[in-house]
Amino acid sequence: MNKLRRPVIAGNWKMYKTRDEALQFIYAVNQEVPSRDLVESVVCANDVFLRDLVKRQGENIKIGAQNMHYAENGAFTGETSPLMLETTGVEYVIIGHSERRAMFNETDETVNLKAHAAIKHELTPIICVGESLEIREAGTTDQVVKNQVVKAYLNIDRNQALKTIIAYEPIWAIGTGKTATPEQAEETIKNIRGVMKDLYGADIANQVRILYGGSVNTKNVDSLLAQENIDGALVGGASLDAASYLTLVNAAKK
């Protein structure tokens, strides 16, 4: 792909896979994923067996969580804190996925608090933004996504911003089989990079990785990653199968 920035392929397993299935996946891909110098290969799994996966991860694949609370502890029944995630050894955490925004009360404010908490605990936040179909049809995608990005990065400084990854996921493309065209994805991601430039300057904006997510699969990955500003993918369904995941990470190799 010959990318300016090191590509990232992050699988988001959502609420799929038992512990045994997850471990089998890791055993299957450990020796097969390309060197980390070429592509950052990540899978984000359920909290219950994160520690088991981290123990068995090879040097070229890393494990992430799919969410966390922003507080270090407190009366938050059922939640996982950044301190707790730290003890599992994970290196990444997805923040603000549209499913969490839609079903679990995630807001731009909590996304920002979680981004701060992740950075503080040396977890790489994969910060999700993206518009609904109504917004795209109304022609206000750029404004809405800009607003999400600005709010997510409130009081995050330049050095901290460098430690983040953004995932642009149009809600209408998630799990629907309806991928944004490479040009649509590139246009919005270029706009996001412009927002980062306004916030932090060109040097930072040019280093932050921005991924596309939404029905990425082995057939469309090449055309999406061929776009100048798309640095990888956040992948749901197509990350569940080891062979499919390996095709995606190999496609993203520099």
Ligand SMILES: O=C[C@H](O)COP(=O)(O)O
């Ligand atoms: O986090 C991943 C996204 O929700 C995309 O899911 P999908 O690849 O199944 O459309």
